[in-house]
Amino acid sequence: MASVSVPRTAAGILRRPTATTGVWSWFTTVDHKKIGIMYGVAAFAFFLIGGLEALLIRAQLAGPELSVVNADQYNQLFTMHGVTMIFLFVMPMAAAFFNYLIPLQIGARDVAFPRLNAFSFWVFLLGGLFLYSSWFLGGAPNGGWFGYAPNSTTDPSVGMSFYALGLLITGIASAASAVNLAVTVINMRAPGMSLFRVPIFTWMGLVVQFLLVFSLPIITVALFQLLFDRRWDTAFFDPTRGGDPILWQHMFWLFGHPEVYILILPAFGIISEILPVFSRKPLFGYQFVVFSGIAIGFIGFGVWAHHMYAAGLGPVANTAFGISTAIIAVPTGVKIFNWMATMYGGDLRFRSPMLYVVGAIMMFVIGGLSGVMHSVVPSDYQQTDTYFIVAHFHYVIFGGGVFAFFAGLVFWWPKVFGRMLSERLAKIQFWIMLVGFNLTFGPMHVLGMQGMIRRSFTYPEALGLTFWNQMATVGSYLIAVAVLVFIANVVITQRKPKGLDDEDPWDARSLEWTTSSPPPEHNFDEIPTVHALDEFWHRKYVEDERGRVVRVPAGAAPDHDPARGGGSGHAIHLPSPSFWPLVAAIGLPVMGYGVLYSWWVLALGALVTVVGLYGWALEPSVAEEA
Amino acid sequence: MAAVEHAVEHETTTGLPNTKLAMWLFLASECLLFGALISAYVLYRGADPLDGPTPADVFDIPYTSVSAFVLLASSLTMVLALSAAQRDDAVRMRLWLLTTAMLGMIFVGGQVYEFTTFYNEGLTVDVNLFGTTFYVLTGFHGVHVTVGILMLLSLVGMSLAGRLPADAAFPVEMVGLYWHFVDIVWIVIFTVVYLIPTGTAG
Numbered sequence: 001m002a003s004v005s006v007p008r009t010a011a012g013i014l015r016r017p018t019a020t021t022g023v024w025s026w027f028t029t030v031d032h033k034k035i036g037i038m039y040g041v042a043a044f045a046f047f048l049i050g051g052l053e054a055l056l057i058r059a060q061l062a063g064p065e066l067s068v069v070n071a072d073q074y075n076q077l078f079t080m081h082g083v084t085m086i087f088l089f090v091m092p093m094a095a096a097f098f099n100y101l102i103p104l105q106i107g108a109r110d111v112a113f114p115r116l117n118a119f120s121f122w123v124f125l126l127g128g129l130f131l132y133s134s135w136f137l138g139g140a141p142n143g144g145w146f147g148y149a150p151n152s153t154t155d156p157s158v159g160m161s162f163y164a165l166g167l168l169i170t171g172i173a174s175a176a177s178a179v180n181l182a183v184t185v186i187n188m189r190a191p192g193m194s195l196f197r198v199p200i201f202t203w204m205g206l207v208v209q210f211l212l213v214f215s216l217p218i219i220t221v222a223l224f225q226l227l228f229d230r231r232w233d234t235a236f237f238d239p240t241r242g243g244d245p246i247l248w249q250h251m252f253w254l255f256g257h258p259e260v261y262i263l264i265l266p267a268f269g270i271i272s273e274i275l276p277v278f279s280r281k282p283l284f285g286y287q288f289v290v291f292s293g294i295a296i297g298f299i300g301f302g303v304w305a306h307h308m309y310a311a312g313l314g315p316v317a318n319t320a321f322g323i324s325t326a327i328i329a330v331p332t333g334v335k336i337f338n339w340m341a342t343m344y345g346g347d348l349r350f351r352s353p354m355l356y357v358v359g360a361i362m363m364f365v366i367g368g369l370s371g372v373m374h375s376v377v378p379s380d381y382q383q384t385d386t387y388f389i390v391a392h393f394h395y396v397i398f399g400g401g402v403f404a405f406f407a408g409l410v411f412w413w414p415k416v417f418g419r420m421l422s423e424r425l426a427k428i429q430f431w432i433m434l435v436g437f438n439l440t441f442g443p444m445h446v447l448g449m450q451g452m453i454r455r456s457f458t459y460p461e462a463l464g465l466t467f468w469n470q471m472a473t474v475g476s477y478l479i480a481v482a483v484l485v486f487i488a489n490v491v492i493t494q495r496k497p498k499g500l501d502d503e504d505p506w507d508a509r510s511l512e513w514t515t516s517s518p519p520p521e522h523n524f525d526e527i528p529t530v531h532a533l534d535e536f537w538h539r540k541y542v543e544d545e546r547g548r549v550v551r552v553p554a555g556a557a558p559d560h561d562p563a564r565g566g567g568s569g570h571a572i573h574l575p576s577p578s579f580w581p582l583v584a585a586i587g588l589p590v591m592g593y594g595v596l597y598s599w600w601v602l603a604l605g606a607l608v609t610v611v612g613l614y615g616w617a618l619e620p621s622v623a624e625e626a
Numbered sequence: 627m628a629a630v631e632h633a634v635e636h637e638t639t640t641g642l643p644n645t646k647l648a649m650w651l652f653l654a655s656e657c658l659l660f661g662a663l664i665s666a667y668v669l670y671r672g673a674d675p676l677d678g679p680t681p682a683d684v685f686d687i688p689y690t691s692v693s694a695f696v697l698l699a700s701s702l703t704m705v706l707a708l709s710a711a712q713r714d715d716a717v718r719m720r721l722w723l724l725t726t727a728m729l730g731m732i733f734v735g736g737q738v739y740e741f742t743t744f745y746n747e748g749l750t751v752d753v754n755l756f757g758t759t760f761y762v763l764t765g766f767h768g769v770h771v772t773v774g775i776l777m778l779l780s781l782v783g784m785s786l787a788g789r790l791p792a793d794a795a796f797p798v799e800m801v802g803l804y805w806h807f808v809d810i811v812w813i814v815i816f817t818v819v820y821l822i823p824t825g826t827a828g
Contacts, residue, residue: 112644179651187638187647213651217659225666228762233752236666236762242673242755251662617780618789 016619017577020521028577030114031521035121036100037416042125043093049132050084051483053077058440058476061469064461074457075142076135076159082145083163086263087170088128090397093405094266095124095174098181098205100416104512104519105199107190107528112183114575115616116176122585124173130589131166134159141166144455146256146307149237149248153229158596164227165592171216171223172588178212181205190511192530196290199510199533200283203290204269207297211258211265214301219255222248231595246311253304261300263397265293267364267404268335271357274411275339277508278354279346282534285338292331292338299328309377310384318377325375332368336361351506352426356407359434363399367392370445385455388448394441403437406430406486414505418498418518425489429482436478443468443475509537522572573622580619584612649800653807656770660811663766664818667759672824678753681760681824684744693736694816697771700729701809704802711795719798720782726805727778730771737768760819767815770808777801 017028026034057077060068069077099117103110111117134140141163143152152160185206189198198206225236226248235241237248268289276283283289305313305321339361348354370392374380383389406429413421447468452459459465503517513536515524532538544550587609594602638644707722741761749757781801784790790797 113648175655179648179655182651183644183647187640187642187644189639193639213655214658217655217657218662221659221662221666225762228751228758234758234762235752235755236758241676242670243758244669247666247669251666614780618784 017579020577025577027582028118028579030110030118030575030577030581032099032103032111032114032117033416033519033521033523035117036096036098038121039092039096039099039124042121042128043089043096046084046088046128047093048483050081050089051480053081053084055476055480057081058473060457061459062473063470064463064466065458067458069457071457072139072142075455076140078455079141079144079159079163080132083131083141083167084128085397086145086259087167088124088131090263090401090405091170091174092124094208094263095120095177097201097266097270097405097408097412098208099177101412101512102181102184102202102205103188104415104515104523105202105510106185106188106193107511107524107530108184108188109523109527109572110575111180112188113180115578115581116180118578119581119585120173120177120180122582123176123588124170126585126589127166127169127173130169130592131162134162134166137162146252147226147248148252149226149229149245150239152226152248153237161227161230161596164223164230165595168220168223168227169588169592171220174212175216175220178209178216182209182213185209190527190530193511193535196287197530197533197535200272200286200289201266201269201510204265204272204293207293208262208265211262211297211300215255215258215262218251219259222251222255225251227595246308246313249308249311250304253307254301256307257304258297258300260396261296264364264400265296267360267401268293270404270408270411271339271360272335273510274353274357274407275342276534277411277506278349278351278357279343280349280507281342281346282509282537283338284341284344286533289335289338292334295331296328299324299331303328306375306380309380322375322377326372329368329372329375336365336368352421352423352430353407353411353506355427355430356403356410359430360400360403360407363395363403363437367395367397367399371396383448385453386448387444387452387454390454391441391444391448394444398437398441403433406433409486411506412512413493414500415512415517415519417494418500419493419496420500420505421493422489425485425492429485429489432478432485433482436475436480436482439475440472440479441475443471447472504536507540509534511535514539522574576622578616578619580612580616582612584609584616587612643796645796645800646803649803653803656807656811660766660814663763664814667763668818670755670759673755675754675756678757679744679747679749681756681819684747684749685820686740686743687820689736690740690816690820693733693740694812696729696736697733697809697812700726700733701806703729704805708795708798708802711798714794716785716794719794720785723778723782723785723798727775727782730775730778730805734768734771734775737764741765763815763819767808767811770811774801774805774808777804 017024020029026038029035056069057074060066060074060077062068099111102108131141137158139157139159141147141159142157143155143160143163147160147163152163185198185202225234228234229236229238229243235243237243237245239245272283272289303321303325305317306325309318309321343358350358370388374383374389374392410421410426413419447465450463450465450468452463452465452469459469500517504513511528511530512519514528528535539552541549541551587605587607590605590608591602592605594600594605640647703722703726707719707726710716710718710722744760749760751757751761778801781790781798785794
């Protein structure tokens with residue numbers, strides 16, 4: 001970041017930015033790769049913040065009746081921990097992978113709407129900052145990530161208004177990004193890439209985008225209703241005026257359960273992409289994995305009330321949702337068996353990404369099995385709102401999701417940055433994290449069975465919960481050590497000179513590895529023509545007359561090694577950088593503050609966004625040659 | 627009639643322009659937005675208000691029918707605008723786009739008048755569930771119509787300034803998709819909110 005090219009005049013916002021390097025270029029970029037990196041950096045920053053909140057929670061629970069924080073602060077901490085990890089870490093980290101990889105995996109030069117992509121990122125980032133500004137403006141959200149009414153509608157602090165507005169803003173980001181990426185996958189595939197030649201990670205990405213398209217509007221309406229109840233005293237969730245708080249639960253979980261799959265399907269995609277590389281076999285039953293992903297997407301909309309067994313919906317509803325919940329375990333189980341069969345008989349190579357992937361599968365299975373326990377209504381009655389649930393969803397989202405993310409980070413790091421992360425440090429991090437993770441969340445099963453209630457800020461000594469809580473606290477700090485090892489690994493790696501000994505360090509299979517690492521701005525000098533699933537693999541290997549897999553001799557395949565980094569790509573017109581997505585995005589949090597504080601601020605925010613949108617609409621997506 | 631070729635942004639896998647695909651996905655998402663809003667209205671329909679006016683107290687069906695007719699008529703003028711655009715007839719295209727926007731403005735104006743009247747009769751957002759659900763549902767729709775009007779006027783302005791792309795029919799078609807969607811939603815809202823009796827007294 002040596003050269004900073006800031007426009008000289010104040011009228012600079014009216015001039016087309018041209019810089020492609022330097023700090024300023026990041027504010028105006030529409031390159032999906034840069035946007036992907038920014039998503040990743042921002043999401044990781046929120047991961048650290050959410051992690052600090054978790055460490056504070058664990059410090060408070062390290063012994064009985066401690067007062068590291070008070071009850072009110074504790075409420076804010078666990079709410080912000082959940083909101084941060086779900087909406088500001090896992091979703092945008094998945095968006096980082098999608099943004100960076102999907103165009104490369106389908107052989108496109110960029111996403112369908114590059115400026116909309118930049119807009120999504122800025123809206124997400126500003127929405128997250130808006131949410132976090134609540135700490136300084138009267139208190140953070142304190143009603144849990146699910147914001148149950150009427151607690152959320154009647155709480156006197158401003159926190160839950162920030163929750164509603166912040167999630168509305170980040171929801172706009174996700175919706176725009178979902179439409180964008182779905183169109184990209186459907187419409188911008190390279191010649192020859194039929195739907196069943198699409199890499200599995202991109203497939204899972206497509207399912208996620210559809211889940212977002214159909215579930216976000218529901219939470220949008222619910223959040224508006226919550227906001228109106230709080231701000232203008234409407235009666236949606238007010239039982240004293242005939243409103244029904246259960247309606248909030250239905251609307252929230254109608255979004256919230258598809259959301260669970262929005263969180264985990266990207267991890268499934270990463271696992272399914274990496275596992276075959278290190279098993280040296282194609283993914284077993286690729287089409288089954290695709291269809292089970294689609295099935296999960298569909299059934300995911302029909303299981304929401306299993307979060308509400310104890311809300312008193314009655315035995316018929318509980319039974320129906322118990323059955324649908326048991327059913328959704330089937331396509332999930334199909335995936336697990338596919339992964340096992342992929343490894344079976346494979347030539348397994350336990351490089352660091354493989355460790356994370358195998359760890360993710362095993363942790364996810366533990367979380368998945370306790371999930372099946374929850375589908376049984378009488379069993380769930382015993383477990384609901386206890387630490388058993390906390391253990392369950394951390395095994396799924398951290399054990400499945402975060403381990404898969406680290407697998408993806410280590411695996412695609414050379415692709416993105418042209419440097420290999422240290423294999424040694426990555427493995428050390430893995431083992432510390434695995435031990436720390438199980439030490440943190442394993443005991444929570446026991447605590448839940450002992451009846452420890454979720455969300456309570458302390459516990460009396462007489463309950464006998466101290467020992468396992470202490471173990472969990474030790475474990476959580478071990479996780480922190482593992483994350484520090486990762487950061488150290490990144491710092492050390494990025495200081496090394498750029499360059500890879502081998503542009504294809506893992507002997508990978510999918511299309512993104514056919515271009516150089518990191519890829520040129522235009523991704524591919526020549527758009528590849530796709531002949532098979534695992535296209536890159538098939539360019540490298542053929543079967544000899546005995547049916548054995550042998551490597552194609554270097555240079556023998558005509559389009560094996562398409563001019564890595566050699567071409568200048570001068571004839572390719574890429575979308576030009578633009579200020580307008582950022583301008584349009586800035587208006588949204590301003591509008592959010594306006595809703596809370598003043599109509600004038602609201603109008604100002606709206607004006608900024610409208611100006612941004614007009615500037616955007618009137619500017620051609622590719623600037624004229626100067 | 628010179629058939630105008632639909633310029634596609636660039637070659638796509640499905641042959642559909644990206645923008646059109648995105649618009650359909652957006653409208654699919656909008657279906658769930660209005661679906662959730664209408665569901666909330668229906669769930670609370672006929673909930674005995676402890677206070678404040680009921681639908682039967684405030685609704686003026688003939689009045690709202692006229693404004694609904696105006697909005698539906700605007701779908702026809704929208705089609706005429708697209709047809710003119712496809713014939714490269716910029717003058718008529720602008721004329722019909724303006725007509726469509728005018729009809730939309732009459733509808734929104736009618737809604738503002740209706741809201742004011744109801745408010746004066748004591749129906750506020752916080753007086754009872756009917757007020758809450760009615761204003762939020764129809765208000766969201768009104769905002770959508772307003773956004774549509776802005777897009778229509780922008781098309782006219784861009785056309786006058788010569789800022790529309792060579793294939794002007796394409797952006798007109800996209801705005802048209804949105805406009806027709808908003809009209810169709812109003813048919814559902816008008817039926818559910820105004821025409822089906824609530825079953826409570828009055």
